[in-house]
Amino acid sequence: MSTNPSRVDGGELIARTLKAAGVRRIFALHGGHLEAFYRGCREHSLDLVDFRHEASAGHAADGHARATGEVGVCVVTAGPGFTNVVTAVASANLDGVPVVFIVGAPPLREAEFNVLQGGIDQIAMIRPACKWAHRITHGERIPDLLAMAIRQATTGRCGAVLLEVPIDVLHTPVAEADVTRPSGLGIHPRPAPSPGEVAAALAVLAEAKRPVILCGGEARFADCAQALASFAERVGAPVFANPRAAGILPHDHPLFAGESRNLAALQIGGQAGPDVVLMLGAKAGMFVGGRKTAMLPAGARLIQVLAQPEEIGRLRDIDVAIAADCGSALDVLLAAAGERSWPDRQAWIAQVIGVRERAAAKSRELTAEHGIHPYQASLAVAEVAGSRACYVLDGGESSIWAASALRLDGPGQFATAGYLGLLGGGMGQAIGMQMARPDRRVVQIAGDGAIGFHLQEFETMVRHRLPIVTVVLNNRVWGMSLHGQQILFGESYDAISRLSDDTNYARIAEGFGCYGETVTRAEDVAPAMRRALDANRPACLDVRTDPTVVHPVMHGMLRAGAPGEVVIPYYESIPAR
DSSP states (O other), rough: OSTTTEEOOOOHHHHHHHHHHHHHOOEEEEOGGGGHHHHHHTTOOOOOOSSOOOOOOHHHHHHHHHOOOOOOEEOOOTTTTHHHHHHHHHHHHHHHHHEEEEEEEOOOTTTSSTTOOOOOOHHHHGGGGEEEEEEEOOOHHHHHHHHHHHHHHHSSSEEEEEEEEEEEHSSOOOEGGGGOTTTTTOOOOOOOOOHHHHHHHHHHHHSSSSSEEEOOOHHHHHTHHHHHHHHHHHHHHOOOGGGGGSSOTTTTTTEEEEEEEEEHHHHTTTOOEEEEEEEEEEOOOOTTTTTTTSSSSTTTEEEEEEEEEEEEESSSOEEEEEEEHHHHHHHHHHHHHSOOOOOOOOOHHHHHHHHHHHHHHHTTTOOSSSOOOHHHHHHHHHHOOOOSEEEEESHHHHHHHHHHHOOOTTTTEOOOOOOOSSOOOOHHHHHHHHHHOTSOEEEEEEEHHHHHSSSHHHHHHHTOOOOOOEEEEEESSSSHHHHHHHHHHHHOOOOOOOOSSSSSSHHHHHHHHHHEEEOOOOOGHHHHHHHHHHHSOOEEEEEETTTTOOOOOHHTTOOOOTTTOOOOSSSSHHHOO
């Protein structure tokens, strides 16, 4: 930071702009390129949360944003710091999470000098994986370009953005008189539907016999939970949520129908599916069944509300297309819905809610022979932690089991792998979520494969005194990998899909200073979870689960249909030719 009051360096400009934007916490890992910024954070009382790996810092900014609904910020150094955080950038962007990444870079004046941590075009590498990316070349432009980055991350469809600040740009003082203003920090546009779109949507819903609302990630970041509940109650439509919108209605709301895949259970169980689906902030694709029609029946009429007009109509024609903010759309729809009468849909609601309740009852009966059943372990954990807790799921099959066991009171209590399907993000997401929600306990449920990516962050939890409880569902295999191989090629087949029988993650966590316990019996999970919570410090339970238990979803993803059909693991099979 310059001692000349008429001149100011880039670190000061970044720090003061972030503070003006309402940011109070930055997730980071030290790197020499950023010394001026760290000093700026001290001057402006910004909280720097440091990690052991840049990827975890990025995932923490993601988890913090999911918990608060506000922008997360991650700052890492050049070269390997940047490459280590690419996965976090891609994951946040694909899931529509508002995160600003700021990365260092070698000096502009030494371009093509074969310098330390240089030789790669960081902007060119990251641009396809994020919503917006830019290299700052003049220090006086930092405020307005950082403000633009924040607007890019938080408006329209939210996403990840990245700013590169070369070390000479960051450290060289510039004249205060030449510094730009961080304009537009308070801009939060909420475009609403036109009167014609509102009338068309309500007309379709009024004609429906079996309407449902399917919520996605855009709905979560629109701060519309209360309006959603009121609108669903008014029109009599059950509400489903994909993983990115988990908690948008409380688990005990009479219209909450559970996970989006429960939609498919209606038709699979021989019942009539919905005839109208209001897709609120939900995109076509993986979370709504792709081109298959189990979730969205072929004959169903679709209303889609999204901030991205170019995304509306992907894979399916849409009967009513609304390019708008989900919150604004619900406000207008709710006001207009109050001016008309609606049919009694209690029989349909009971039918839909019954699917969720029967699935939950059936899951409670699951047992295992070679260890604890992962669903039973997750259910015991969730029942002890309660619906006020925040949950982070990290894993393949383990996360699918755990998701069905959770009960949430509201939005911002849940994070898991989304479209990127990453493993290893849970440690960072849990730290970011606990920082954001200090009044609630954060519980991470992870597979033993996923937890191995960033075990070192147990030390970060201890150092920052974060009472996160990590539950490792330890089945000693890469579950989704092994089970997929065995479905495809027979039970005797496996290839690089087994882990050591002797690894004890509770003992590893104890070595970092956490509370730890190993659990081998189902009846001991709940007492162990109570002790972990009561320890009031970072804790890890190593729960020995049955490696032979296979989730039904695996068979659905790896099952051939017609004779001769080519099975493509985890994607749509190729029809026989």
